Amino acid sequence: MAEYKVDMELDCRGLSCPLPVLKTKKAMDGLDSGKVLKLIATDPGSVNDMAAWTRRTGNTLLDSEKQTGEFVFYIRKK
Amino acid sequence: MESDGRKKMALIASKGTLDGAYPPFVLASAAAAMDMEVWIFFTFFGLTLLLKELKAKVSALGNPAMPMKMPFGPKWFQNLDWPMPNLLMAGVPGFETVATALMKRTFKNKGVATIEQLRSACLESGVKLIGCQMTMDVFGFSKEQFIEGTEIGGAAMFLEYASGADIQLFI
Numbered sequence: 333m334a335e336y337k338v339d340m341e342l343d344c345r346g347l348s349c350p351l352p353v354l355k356t357k358k359a360m361d362g363l364d365s366g367k368v369l370k371l372i373a374t375d376p377g378s379v380n381d382m383a384a385w386t387r388r389t390g391n392t393l394l395d396s397e398k399q400t401g402e403f404v405f406y407i408r409k410k
Numbered sequence: 411m412e413s414d415g416r417k418k419m420a421l422i423a424s425k426g427t428l429d430g431a432y433p434p435f436v437l438a439s440a441a442a443a444m445d446m447e448v449w450i451f452f453t454f455f456g457l458t459l460l461l462k463e464l465k466a467k468v469s470a471l472g473n474p475a476m477p478m479k480m481p482f483g484p485k486w487f488q489n490l491d492w493p494m495p496n497l498l499m500a501g502v503p504g505f506e507t508v509a510t511a512l513m514k515r516t517f518k519n520k521g522v523a524t525i526e527q528l529r530s531a532c533l534e535s536g537v538k539l540i541g542c543q544m545t546m547d548v549f550g551f552s553k554e555q556f557i558e559g560t561e562i563g564g565a566a567m568f569l570e571y572a573s574g575a576d577i578q579l580f581i
Contacts, residue, residue, distance in 0.1 A: 348523075350443070353440050357443035357444075
């Protein structure tokens with residue numbers, strides 16, 4: 333997986349739907365265009381949720397990967 | 411009605427129980443986070459979800475499939491489904507309070523937001539909350555009892571919005 337310059341990191345470990353989406357939205361609102369958010373979640377539903385959220389909002393899901401029981405997402409702000 | 415190009419969702423929240431409270435607030439807060447415009451029209455028992463102090467409980471009555479879990483102890487114990495006769499439990503005084511406390515604890519353990527949190531998220535993100543005037547009259551509610559930002563309306567107000575919405579759900 334490629335390395336991204338991360339501008340902000342968001343920890344959503346242990347949180348269930350819809351909190352990772354709500355917190356991601358809030359975090360992204362605080363970022364400038366082109367900046368990258370790294371999100372860490374443990375909710376398995378977040379894999380499809382973050383894909384849908386980025387498609388819907390026009391932000392770019394650069395990459396997502398599964399690490400031992402955790403899901404890591406890199407999202408670039410529109 | 412003017413369209414600003416955003417997707418629109420129109421919800422009717424008709425239930426005042428805890429299980430009835432989650433779907434509208436989860437969907438509304440998530441939709442707002444997806445840049446959608448959202449209206450929730452609260453009617454009948456759903457109107458109680460607008461009260462400043464939420465009292466939503468779970469009821470075993472009419473919920474025969476409700477799993478009964480214990481929110482403490484080792485994982486295998488927590489995952490047990492207690493075979494409580496639904497109809498019997500529904501008639502036990504205080505059962506709803508106990509079941510509500512247990513379910514709220516289970517939700518907290520699983521990292522689920524409280525209804526209060528989700529409702530605040532809705533308000534912060536501009537979700538429009540509308541109380542049904544007719545139900546208010548029937549049950550004797552006044553606007554002052556509802557959270558700040560609540561609007562009051564009727565069927566025509568909802569229908570005008572819903573007719574232009576992309577998603578309409580009755581919950």
